[in-house]
Each structure stands twice: as C-alpha cells, then as structure tokens.
Amino acid sequence: MLHIVTPENQHLFRNEMEQAYRLRHRVFVDEMKWADLAKSDGREIDQFDNEHVVHMLYVNDGTVLGYQRMLPSTQPHLLSEVLPQLCEDERPVGPHIWEWTRYCVEPAHRERGRALSPVANALLSGIVEWGLDSGISTIIIEMNPLWLLRLVQLHFRTVPLGLPQKIGDQDVLAVTASFDRRTLVRLQEMRGNSQRMLADPASPARRLVG
C-alpha cells in the first residue's frame, strides 16, 4: 500500500518516516556513494524535506519497502538549487509540475532480471494516481539515461531538458515526463490488475497551491 505523507499527517507515520529516512541513507549514501548526503545518525534528510514536501511510502506489513519524494517546481528543488546545469533553457515551473526525487526500493524487492518490480510499478503508479487526482500532469526527473526507454514505453511523454552529463562517475539526464490515464493503464497492464495503489481515497489536493 502506498501512503502519502506530508507535514500535516506526518505525526501519524512517525515509525514509517524513520524507516524511510534510513532507507534513503542506505541507498543513496551506502550504495550509490553520494557522500555529500551522508549524515552521522544514518537518516538522510536534506533542505528540501520542508513544509512543501510530499513523501510517498510503499509499506507492506509495517515495513517501508519503497520510497519517493515529490517537490513542487514552484519552490526550491533539486533542479533549481543543486543541478541547474542539467537544464539548457528556462526551467519548467508551474503548479502542475512537480519534481520526482529520492526514488529507492529495498534491495530485496528490486527487479528480478531487469523488468519493473512490483514495488517499482506501485511507486510509479502512485505518482500517476496522485497526479490524476490533483491536476498534476508533469514530473521533472534527474535520472540515469537508461530509465528513458522505460518511460517512453510506459507512455510518459518525455522531453529532455539538456544533454546527459557526468555527475561524479554517473551519467545524469534531466527530463520532464508528462502522463495521463494511458500511462496508468499501461502500468496496470504490466502488473495484471487495476487496483488503486494509493491508500488515501481520491481527494482534491488541498496543499498544492503555489
């Protein structure tokens, strides 16, 4: 089940958020060696985990198996503050555009082979469901260029914001990816059911102003 956690309801998910911060640290610091994110207490939290953040947690039996974080393009985010060089033209900004960051899955629940794992599918489906519920149609992503083909096949309409560049020893590409119901249907097709992944009932976005 996918839960949306914001500063408003964070107090209901204290245990899960602790797990999420530690998962982030294990994946981004220990595994991917992004040393500048390292924190001595093993909880990866940065300046964007603020009042505007939307966390999404994939929880199974009380354990956080997957995580991603959405940041509004209308506030400081990774592309504007940390990786502006990945964008050649004006940065995409608007209430319908959010940045997808810190996507990570517990190692044991990742792809068998190279196809999309159930947790990965759930996380992607969660973004699309959340977007369709709240009028968000486009996400900004800074990613390994290998993800691009997957997104195209899933019927995300992706547009590069710049050429891929080396950051540390990894190639990174910034894109905008727009989605609609076709994207959700494709994801549902891949997992063989049309269940809703988000735990919350569909409700209009109350926090998505500005």
Add this chain to the structure above:
Amino acid sequence: MSRKVFDRTIAFLRQLDQARSVGDVCRQLLQVTRPFGAEYVLAGTLPLPGSTRQQQLSHVLLAQWPPEWTQRYFAHGYIFRDPAIRRVTSSTMPFLWAELEPTYRDSPAAWRVMKEASDFRLKNGFTVPLVTLEGDIAGFSLAGERLEVSPSERAMLTLLATYALGRTILLRETLSRPQVSLSPREREALQWAAEGKSEWEIGEHMGISEHGVDKHMRSARLKLGTTSRTHAVAEAIRQGLIN
C-alpha cells in the same frame, strides 16, 4: 557547443513525433546521423545463445544495414562472436567500435567479424546499450565508413537512439493491433463512462435514452473485443481512442 547540439536533439524529437511507420523513424534518424558518417542503423534485442537464424532475425526492430552483410552475419551466427554484442551485455555505457579493439585483439573469431563488417562499409560504429521495459537488453548501432563525433554529439546520439527505439517499439505495438474505429457516439458514450457516469447520466448528456446508451456501449465492447464496461474503458484508453 552543447547548446546547438541540444537544439538539434529537440528538433529531431519533434520530427519523430510525426513518424507513422518504422520506415519513417529510420529515414528521420539517418538524415540526422549521416553528417557524422553514420549511414547505417541496426537495432534489436539480443537473442539467446543457440537461437536459429530465423529467431535471431525476429529480434531486429529497426534496420537499414547492408543486406549481404546481414545475410552473412545471421547465417553464420556472428552475433554470438561479435565483440560489440559482448560489450552490450556487460556494460551500459555507449561506445565507439574503435574503443573495443583492445578487448578483441587476441580473439581471431571476434577480429574476423569486425574485419568482415568493414568490408561491407561498416568500418566505424557507435553502439548504445539499452534495456526495454520488459527487461530485454537491446543494442542500437549506427555505422559507416567513417564516424566522427564530439563528446556532446555522442550524448545526442545516445538520446536519439533511445527515442528512436522507443518510438519503433510503440509503433510496432500499435500497428500489430487490429485498428479499432469507434463511431463518434460510441466514443462519446465511452468517454462519459470513463468519467464514471451511469448509463442514465450518459443518456442525459447525449440526449438519448438509457436503451440508446446501452446500444452504443454494446457495439463499442464488441469492437474492442471486451466483455465488461470497465474493460472497454481501459482498452479504449490504452489505444488512445478516448482520454
């Protein structure tokens, strides 16, 4: 420098949106890559060891490659000795064939494949390893007598290869499906159904009776090959017939 290259990338992507066939994709791609010396393209997923010539050929997705070489290559199972293919399975970094030379210098079989390729005007090439949504490894190669690319042009070619392959795969999916054509009324009824309207509400919107709505829904279901309303809506969305 990279600004201009980026602009060319975006221009290509706009064009690619208009491609209606795999042939279109091929033509558009080679038009952009020819100035670098890449006159030929071959892209496909990797067949399993032991695959027959027929099976190997069925993995090809996009091709404009010297035909006599293609024949020779698949008839002799060269794909299993090709150092470029070996590299695709072991690394995700795009590479120039020239960069492979140290790796196959001591292998006569690999050397032979590369040497014979150059006899067919495939002297220099650039290959982009890719992974499809389904998890299949694919190789996307551009080649010609010469190939001159700057670092930012390499980055551009990597993007072009990815999008060209993506578009090809999507086109093949669309074209392999029987083309469903819904009448305007059928489409309208389904669109309302997609928004969660009941048959009565749809009737109100369309100015017809529930019975009339049911008739349109039934014929839409038949055309889409589905048995339930939910399934019909999903299939129509999937095929881009409604939003």
